[in-house]
Amino acid sequence: MELKENCVWKISKDDLSLQRILESAEEIAEKTKLNSKQSMHLRLLAEELVEMLPSLLAFSSGEFWIEQNGKSFELHTVLTPNEAITTEQRDELLSVSSSGKNAAASGIMSKIRLAATFMIIDYERNSADFPLINDFYLDGMGTNPNFMVPAWSLENYRIKAKSEKNEKWDELEKSIIANIADDVVVGVEGRKVEIIVKKSF
Numbered sequence: 001m002e003l004k005e006n007c008v009w010k011i012s013k014d015d016l017s018l019q020r021i022l023e024s025a026e027e028i029a030e031k032t033k034l035n036s037k038q039s040m041h042l043r044l045l046a047e048e049l050v051e052m053l054p055s056l057l058a059f060s061s062g063e064f065w066i067e068q069n070g071k072s073f074e075l076h077t078v079l080t081p082n083e084a085i086t087t088e089q090r091d092e093l094l095s096v097s098s099s100g101k102n103a104a105a106s107g108i109m110s111k112i113r114l115a116a117t118f119m120i121i122d123y124e125r126n127s128a129d130f131p132l133i134n135d136f137y138l139d140g141m142g143t144n145p146n147f148m149v150p151a152w153s154l155e156n157y158r159i160k161a162k163s164e165k166n167e168k169w170d171e172l173e174k175s176i177i178a179n180i181a182d183d184v185v186v187g188v189e190g191r192k193v194e195i196i197v198k199k200s201f
Helices: 015-031 036-057 087-098 108-121 135-140 154-164 167-174 176-180
Strands: 009-011 060-069 072-081 151-153 183-189 192-200
Touching: 009 015, 015 036, 015 060, 015 072, 036 060, 036 072, 036 108, 036 176, 036 192, 072 108, 108 176, 108 183, 108 192, 135 154, 151 154, 154 167, 154 176, 154 183, 167 176
Parallel strands: none
Antiparallel strands: 009 060, 060 072, 072 192, 151 183, 183 192
16 A cells, blocks of 8 residues: 555544544545545545544544555554553453443444454453454454454454344444445554554445
């Protein structure tokens, strides 16, 4: 992928910071001359990210950029856990993330957010030791060329759900990001968690 220069943005949970993600998607859609439908789809993917990020940025710092090659796009978000997280806070977040109530969160984006949350607060274990909370994580985990260790992938999860044709597939069919994105990958590199949303037109 070709990395566009000067397009890496520091992001936080405030609205002005997250607005930059939407503006970046609109700007690159215009520069690459996407049609109105394609531009709308890229904007919708950015909106899905913006909706998910505030809770993650409550205990991490972030960077965002878009990589583009022709009409193939990758929306990258890198999250680094705050040094200020205490052992007690991490244990509390791990407990909440591992609870049955949260593991059963409705909606694909909510579950992707939970996967990223767990990876951020449990970065000291790397994703090879990532405690798989339920089938959602188990079905999506696998090797990925973007990461040295196993990562969660929407495409992996989609293949598994399609073969079963159960409530997992029904949930995917109702999901904006599952219907638009080619893939969403969540993985760990060192202390950082990266979320990559992929789309080719």
